[in-house]
Amino acid sequence: MLEARDIHLAGRLAGVSACIAPGQLTAICGPNGAGKSTLLAALAGLVAPQDGKVLLHDQPLAALPRQVRARTLGYLPQQASVAWDLSVRTLVALGRLPYASGAAEDARAVATALSTMMLEELAERPVSTLSGGELARAHLARVLAGEPRWILADEPLAGLDLAHQTSLLAHLRDLADGGQAVVLVMHDLAAAMNWADRVIVLHCGRVVADDAPDVALAGDVLAAVWQVKAEWMGQPGARALGLRRQT
Numbered sequence: 001m002l003e004a005r006d007i008h009l010a011g012r013l014a015g016v017s018a019c020i021a022p023g024q025l026t027a028i029c030g031p032n033g034a035g036k037s038t039l040l041a042a043l044a045g046l047v048a049p050q051d052g053k054v055l056l057h058d059q060p061l062a063a064l065p066r067q068v069r070a071r072t073l074g075y076l077p078q079q080a081s082v083a084w085d086l087s088v089r090t091l092v093a094l095g096r097l098p099y100a101s102g103a104a105e106d107a108r109a110v111a112t113a114l115s116t117m118m119l120e121e122l123a124e125r126p127v128s129t130l131s132g133g134e135l136a137r138a139h140l141a142r143v144l145a146g147e148p149r150w151i152l153a154d155e156p157l158a159g160l161d162l163a164h165q166t167s168l169l170a171h172l173r174d175l176a177d178g179g180q181a182v183v184l185v186m187h188d189l190a191a192a193m194n195w196a197d198r199v200i201v202l203h204c205g206r207v208v209a210d211d212a213p214d215v216a217l218a219g220d221v222l223a224a225v226w227q228v229k230a231e232w233m234g235q236p237g238a239r240a241l242g243l244r245r246q247t
C-alpha cells in the first residue's frame, strides 16, 4: 500500500490522507489548483510534506534508498521536459537508469515501451522534431520502460488524440488488472468515470470524495466542487457527461 497520511503543505495540501492499492487504477480529479499535482509528487516522494507522512508498505518513503524508490515508483510530471535533443529511443532508455540488468534486458524493456506507446517508427527521431502528443507518448514510454510497480502519471492524456488516449487507458487498465498500481491525475471526468476503479476528488487542498467513480463523481459532487450542473448519461463503462447550460 502507498499511503499519504494526513499530509500538509502550506497553501497546497491541508491534511490529505489517501491509500493507493496495487491492482487498481486510481484517478485523482479536482479543479485547477486543487492540489492534485502536489499530492501525486508527494506520493512519488518528490515533495516533502511539512506535516504528515508518506508510507510505502508502512515504511516512510523518504527512508527508502533512492535507487529502490526509482525502480519502484514511476513518475510522469505534468510538464516533462528534455534538456538535450535525444532520440526517442535514448529518452525512453533513460527509464532503465535505476537498473543494472544488462543490455539485453534493457533493450527488451525499451522495445516493449516503444511498442506500447506506438512509437517504433519514431524511435530514431530527435525529440525536438516530435509533435506535442508524440512527445507526451515518449515521456510516458520512458516511465513504462522502468516497469515500475507503482505508476504515478500527471495528466498523461493531455495532448493525446482520442485513439492514443483510448489505447493508453486500455494499457494502463491492463497493468492495473495485472497487479500494478496506476494513479492518474485527470481532468477528463468521463475517462475517470469509465476507466478508474476509484476516484479521489480534491478541492482546495482537501479530499472531498474518495470512492467508486459513480459515487465520487456524482452530480452533487460536480456541483459542489466544479460548480457545474451536469448529469451522467449512457451505460456503465461508456458514460458521458451532459453539461447543462448555466442560465
Ligand SMILES: Nc1ncnc2c1ncn2[C@@H]1O[C@H](COP(=O)(O)OP(=O)(O)OP(=O)(O)O)[C@@H](O)[C@H]1O
Pocket (backbone or CB within 6 Å): 011, 012, 030, 031, 032, 033, 034, 035, 036, 037, 038, 039
Ligand atoms: N512550488 C509551489 N510553491 C508554492 N505554491 C505552489 C507550488 N506549486 C503549486 N503551488 C500552488 O499549490 C496549489 C496546488 O497546486 P497543484 O499544482 O497541486 O494543483 P493542481 O490541482 O494540480 O492544479 P492544475 O489542475 O491546475 O494542474 C495551487 O494554488 C498552486 O498555485
